[in-house]
Amino acid sequence: MIKKVTDEILHDHNADxxxxxxxxxxxxxxxxxxxxxxxxxxxxxxxxSRLSDLGPSAAAAGELSFVQVSDSHMGFNKPAxxxxxxxxKAAVDKINGLSNAPEFLLHTGDISHLSKPEEFDTVDQIxxxxxxxxxxxxxxxxxxxDEGAQFRERYxxxxxxSGWYSxxxxxxxxxxxxxxxxxxxxxxxxxGHEQLEWLEDDVKPLKHSTPIVxxxxxxLWSVYPEWGWGTDDSAQALAYxxxxxxxxxxxxxxxxxxxxxxxxxxxxxxxSTAFPQPQPGKADSPGPMKVPAEQLRSILGITDVNxxxxxxxxxxxxxxxx
Amino acid sequence: MSRGVWILVWMALGIAAAVVLVSSxxxxxxxxxxxxxxxxxxxxxxxxxxxxxxxAAGTAVTWTNRDDIPHTVVSxxxxxxxxxxxxxxxxxxxxxxxxxxxxxxxIHPKMTGKVVVQ
Numbered sequence: 001m002i003k004k005v006t007d008e009i010l011h012d013h014n015a016d017x018x019x020x021x022x023x024x025x026x027x028x029x030x031x032x033x034x035x036x037x038x039x040x041x042x043x044x045x046x047x048x049s050r051l052s053d054l055g056p057s058a059a060a061a062g063e064l065s066f067v068q069v070s071d072s073h074m075g076f077n078k079p080a081x082x083x084x085x086x087x088x089k090a091a092v093d094k095i096n097g098l099s100n101a102p103e104f105l106l107h108t109g110d111i112s113h114l115s116k117p118e119e120f121d122t123v124d125q126i127x128x129x130x131x132x133x134x135x136x137x138x139x140x141x142x143x144x145x146d147e148g149a150q151f152r153e154r155y156x157x158x159x160x161x162s163g164w165y166s167x168x169x170x171x172x173x174x175x176x177x178x179x180x181x182x183x184x185x186x187x188x189x190x191x192g193h194e195q196l197e198w199l200e201d202d203v204k205p206l207k208h209s210t211p212i213v214x215x216x217x218x219x220l221w222s223v224y225p226e227w228g229w230g231t232d233d234s235a236q237a238l239a240y241x242x243x244x245x246x247x248x249x250x251x252x253x254x255x256x257x258x259x260x261x262x263x264x265x266x267x268x269x270x271x272s273t274a275f276p277q278p279q280p281g282k283a284d285s286p287g288p289m290k291v292p293a294e295q296l297r298s299i300l301g302i303t304d305v306n307x308x309x310x311x312x313x314x315x316x317x318x319x320x321x322x
Numbered sequence: 323m324s325r326g327v328w329i330l331v332w333m334a335l336g337i338a339a340a341v342v343l344v345s346s347x348x349x350x351x352x353x354x355x356x357x358x359x360x361x362x363x364x365x366x367x368x369x370x371x372x373x374x375x376x377x378a379a380g381t382a383v384t385w386t387n388r389d390d391i392p393h394t395v396v397s398x399x400x401x402x403x404x405x406x407x408x409x410x411x412x413x414x415x416x417x418x419x420x421x422x423x424x425x426x427x428x429i430h431p432k433m434t435g436k437v438v439v440q
Contacts, residue, residue, distance in 0.1 A: 078390040078409070079390075080390070113392070114392060114406060114408060115406070140429045140430075141392070141429070144392070144394075144405075144406040144429070145405055145406055183428055183429075183431040184431060185398050185424060185425075185426035185431055185434050186426065186431060186432065186434055187431050187432075188431070188432075226432070227368075227432065228430055228431060228432040284367050285367035285368035285369070285389075286368060287367065287368065287389055287390060287391050288390060288391065
C-alpha cells in the first residue's frame with residue numbers, strides 16, 4: 001500500500017509534476033467560497049468562482065441563502081500564495097457581486113495561519129466588506145498556543161465549551177461544532193464527550209422535518225485518515241442526526257471541494273481562499289501546493305462539476321453553472 | 323558475478339558504512355550504539371526524522387520545522403511542549419532522565435515520533 005503510493009509519487013516527479021488536466025482539477029480552490037441556497041428543504045451549493053457564468057434561473061431565490069468561506073490562513077506568505085489577503089478580498093468581491101444577496105456568512109476555520117491577533121484582525125476587516133454577519137468555527141490554526149482562548153474571546157462569547165453553538169435561520173437549524181481541540185497522538189479530529197452530549201440535547205426538541213446544517217473545520221466523514229482528514233468520534237454525532245430528513249455537513253480543512261451522500265446526510269467540503277492542497281494520497285504530504293504566481297489569479301473560477309442526490313429530497317449541487 | 327567482483331562490492335559497502343558513521347557522529351537512530359550530547363530532529367513533509375532518536379541522558383534535542391506549514395512538538399505525557407513552530411523555527415528540550423518519550427504534532431496528530439533516552 002505504502003509502496004504503491006510512493007511509486008505514484010515517483011512517477012509524478014519523473015513527469016515533472018502533474019499534467020494540465022490534473023493541475024486544473026487540483027486548482028478548484030482559490031479566492032472562492034460557496035453560495036448555499038435552501039430551496040424547499042434542499043440545500044444547493046454554488047461555487048462563487050463560477051457565479052459570473054450564472055444564468056438568471058440557476059440560483060433562483062430560495063428560502064435562505066448564505067455563503068461558506070474557509071481556510072483563509074491569514075499570515076501565510078509562502079510561495080503557494082504570497083497574498084492571502086488579496087485572494088480573500090477577491091472572495092468578498094464575489095460575495096458582494098451576488099444578485100441574490102446572502103443572509104450571512106459561515107467561516108469554517110483556519111481563519112488565521114498562526115493565531116496572531118493581527119491575522120484575525122485582517123480577516124475581520126476584509127469580511128466586514130460584505131456587511132454580513134459571520135459565524136465562525138475554529139480550525140487548528142486558530143487555537144495555537146492558548147487552547148483557543150483568543151478564538152473564544154473574539155468569536156465564541158455566546159458559545160458553549162470550546163466554541164460550539166447552534167442557531168436558527170428561517171426554519172433551518174445551524175450547528176457549529178469544534179473538532180480541533182485536544183487532539184491525541186496518532187488520532188484524527190475530535191469532538192469529545194461534552195460536545196457530543198450537548199449536541200444530543202440540542203437536537204432533541206427539533207422536529208424531524210427541520211433542515212439541519214452542521215458546520216465544523218475538519219471533515220466529519222473519513223476523507224483520508226492517513227493525512228488526518230477525518231474525525232474520530234463523528235459517527236456518534238451523526239447518529240444523533242439520523243432522525244432528520246435533511247442534514248447538510250459543511251467542512252473545510254482539506255482545501256478542495258468534495259461531496260458525499262450517506263442516506264439523508266450530505267457532506268460537503270469547501271475550497272480554501274488561501275492555497276490548494278493535494279488530492280488525498282497524490283503527494284507525499286498534505287502541504288500547500290505551489291503554483292506559478294502568474295497563474296494564481298487566472299485559475300480562479302475552475303471547479304469540478306458534481307450533482308449528488310440523496311434518497312430523500314435533499315441534494316447538494318456544486319454547480320458549474322456554465 | 324565473479325569472486326573478485328564480490329570482494330570489491332563488499333569492500334565498497336564497508337567503505338560506505340564507514341563514511342556514514344564518520345559523517346553523522348552526533349545523532350544516532352534507533353538501534354545505533356553511539357550516544358551524544360546534541361541531537362537533532364528535522365520536520366519535513368509532515369513527518370519527524372528520525373522518527374525514533376536514541377540519545378544519552380543529558381542530551382539536548384533540537385527540532386527544526388522545515389515545512390512551510392507550522393507544526394508543534396508535544397510529548398504524549400506533556401513532559402515537554404513547544405510553542406507553534408513556523409518555517410525554520412526550532413524547539414529544544416534536554417532529556418535528563420532515561421526512558422522512552424513519545425511525542426506528536428498537536429496540530430497534525432498523525433505526525434508522531436519517539437526519543438529513547440538511555
